[in-house]
Amino acid sequence: MSSHIKNTRKFFNTKFGFFVLIVALFWLKTYISYRIDFTLGAKGGLQQFLLVVNPIPAALLIFGIALYFRGKIAYWLMLIIDLIESIWIFANVLYYREFSDFLSFGIIKGSGTVQNNLGKSLAEILHPLDFFVFADIIILILLLLFKVIKVDYTPFKKKNALAITVLSFVLMFAEFGISNADRSGLLTRTFDNNYIVKYLGLNEYAAFNAYQTHKESQTRAKAKASDLDDVFSFLKKNRSKANIEYYGKAKGKNVFIIHLESFQQFLIDYKVDGKEVTPNLNKFYHNQNTISFDNFYHQVAQGKTSDAEMMLENSLFGLPEGSAMVTYGTQNTYQAAPAILAQRGYSTAAFHGDVPSFWNRDNAYKSWGYQYFFDSNYYTEKPSYSVGYGLKDKIFFKDAAKYIQQLPQPFYAKLITLTNHYPYELDKQNVSFPATKTGDNTVDPYVQTAHYLDQAFGEFLNYLTKTGLIKNSMIVLYGDHYGISNNHRPAIAQLLHKQTITSYDLAQFQKVPFMIHMQGLKGGINHTYGGEIDVLPTLLHLLGVKDDNTVQFGNDLLSKKRNQIVAFRNGDFVSPKYTVVSGTVYNTKTGAVITPNAKQQAQIKKMQNHVTTELSLSDKVVLGDLLRFYTPKGFTKVNKKEYSYKYADGMKLLKEMDKKKKTDLLNKLHKKDTLNLYKTDAPELK
Template structure:
């Protein structure tokens, strides 16, 4: 035994031996992190073997760079490469924990547009075991510092590193071949990054992603009008006629879009601590003049809120990586709701209580045709006015009301709340309900921030009623994305008193509220299956605006003959009969796995999957190729970004001039006197 150990020790004291030790440690560490930190959906012995094998080839290839170096340099480079790959692994662990996805090139490029206030979120995500990602680096450094392993300064024969690199390439080829056999079209037809990491490893995914990002850039440069042909053919073939009974019932009304941050459908009528968590929203949901949808799903990808906004106002899907608002919002041509309504005589404005650059809104909103963007620059800022990702909702909505009363009517106003955002922290003076008791810190604070959001909505709706705006407006509420990710299944099961909470249940858990309230509206709870992609066509029909020739992938949620297939960004779907999750089909009503498919069922499921893939790929084609620059929409003028300026002094000067001309804002009709005395809030910060 001692002799054997001496041989191992002697080998590790050579450059090749230390290299081998480094490879083995990094390989085993990465595999263990794959198993414990990611939910990659490994099924069967082949996928299990590939998960084990996948880190090896790229690790050898990357680390082999160091052994081309002479003397001590090879050790230094080897440790630097190990540290960099470990840091990349660590970063992905943190990102995946909250977003169930991996970091991409486009996401990193746009990090500056969505990085504000991330510090608290990151601290809330980190677990002590995450630092195991650096364990091998620390161990190797200690071996060298304490001279347990001595540095071998001898130069290796050039054939050795080249042979090692060649072995790595061959090994990767074997890995890829086996992966392709289990998952046909792995690198050509995938909408889920989990597949790439599961089969090829995180490093390979990073290279794949970088290449894909470069190709996307090239696609936009080479795109031309002929690329629109397949898109238009699909849109025309699958166009759904809207519900004529609702056509124009809201014509001329003001439109409020109220963004319920991270608000999931299960919160409706949910009780905790013997009280309703969201009594105000519950009241709206069940009102006779509210159209409520209980099978409405979020369809976001990595862009989350940005994806929701994109779908809501353009009826285009978010991108598979990153956020289109960040990567394409500044340069692309859009035919979005603000521009459509703006050209119909509406004043358009978006309100958000954080910096204007968040998600690149200050540039994207110009491309979408927003007249005004009331960001944090427009609101009074005090230290205790903000929490997490911007102004507290009660203060934000009150301050937003001051500008709403100045908007010429009719107007289209979107208000983005933020307090109900991860990590769901709320100061004690604003807590009006106790935390839940799942033991999961992410989940347990969720009801507190949700209740705070609900209270702020109650205050805002009371002001609309007090000013009479409620009678002149259609108010649309929507939840932008999930609040509790798939990484908290046990806690969700406990919270909802469920015996299980698996991948199927999580797919159903993606329901978010969608409600439309207006005096005289024939309301009720609608059970149709739909999602955020369908919001714009629905709103346009209610306003009496046709979307016959528009490039939109959604359809009127009230249409009697609509296709109730809801596509998720990763290629999965939900429909009234079947649900697809990670390649497995379920009966939607029972949650049972579909077995022994009939030929008719096989054909039906194949058609659904093909439709989802087609819609996602065509939508991606529009955005990555900036194809709308080639499309002339009848009675629509292309947005000129130069016409918009969100600088506070210039924008308010413009607003004042417009009011002087039109004289139809709420405040103008009140003799230019403010109606803010009618706004009542119990926000404790305002008592100071």
């Protein structure tokens, strides 16, 4: 035993031995922090393995820098690097405890943002065990001071130091390859910082975030107010006028936005084995007080749900790569629906049964002016209550009612459903509908989760009816993006009862529902061609809000004279006359491929130029943060410091507003609670 200890001590008395020791201790404390301080959601053997090993490649690289130096300098460098790394871990532990997210350089450099975000005093946030991350530094310094470990003055061979550097890069690329195979688009979509840390590590997240921040800063720094000139010129030329028949019809009404996750238009009136997949939504779709659009398309790219929200709230497109909400949601200036309506006396709230950091919602929603964000921290959480990405829809809607009844009216409330999300998983006790029989295991359960969503919506609608909210509300439903991707052509062909599927069919398959319901509203099926970019101006006109001085790229879908070119994010487009996919032109009405004559070529070129210009100008606004240079008359710039979505702060604000306004549902009905009116057959709640 003594010889073993002697040999071990002899090894650690070498420069390489000390390097191995400091890397091992750094790995250990990082992994312990992963498990104790962060909720990274590593599932399955592969993700658990990556979580264990991901601190190692970066540690070899950064600590390996010291091996190129001699004597005490090498040791001091390793300790200094360890101290810097420990401070980074420590800061993220504190920030994560408050916001369930990791520090970004954009937040750090933002004027007063970190101070504002870490709203609690350090005494309230700090736990004594947080200082554990510095323990290894203290131990190593003591070992060196008392010469338990001695400084090795022998030069470390440069080729060996270089070999360690090369090894670190090899391991990083291997780690990224494995991670990207398990979660495609890990860095291009960047939907949640938790994913990057889980797969790649805290250091790799820092490097990637630094790159993103630099890229943003360069673009933002070069931007100037005059860049908006082309934007205003385009908008002036293409903005459609409000329809007098509908303008202001919903003025003063509550607004419910029901976000139908991954829900496609083909599901409306669709049957499996003679049974309607979505009977409640079908009835709502055909209601005489519902305006339903049957040529409405999603227009998302890699950002998917976040792109849909970006268009819905801002009438700005998502980006061709990544998520604008993630990359530009925190620091950019916006003039979004929540802020516009809040400045007209509305309460504004978003409801979502997932962690607040997903898609950077906890930051982007502040930029958009949401007063409340009722995220997963506001709901009762049990393993049986969740599936996939968060709360099951029936439980989510019922829990959301607890806060809806307290919101001062009028309010703007967005509820984001989750159960109908890929991979369309649902436990047996909630499956009450037959799967399709295409033979595609991804596609077949899609109708089952869609049916469950429909049931949940039906229960929520019953609650709105029983409480009387439906009488004073405009209810808006929209599908955010496709549920079945184009990679499932054989299954899509079977669903659509076709022999083969063309690119035209796939373009039409991108239709999603859009419905606007209000008692007294003149409803019907509207055949105009539009997309998610058009939602905001449509809703603002219904609410009687003028938007002729806003930077919004959409057009009112109810306008009698409007541009009906629907731009897809990749530059393809659909119009009533032509559908263009990857350069191939189709007759939109028949789906037949056409060879354009000279006149048609001129028309298509004009349409394509419109699409290209629209997309590029929207990108210009987002990438350059151009709205910081322009504030519309009557609009007050959003102050993100005014908002906190922590549970205690949200509940405190509800109480304050209750004392101040007395316009919430509970006050209107003179009740202490309305949840007894909410009926659900969710088996988990029985």
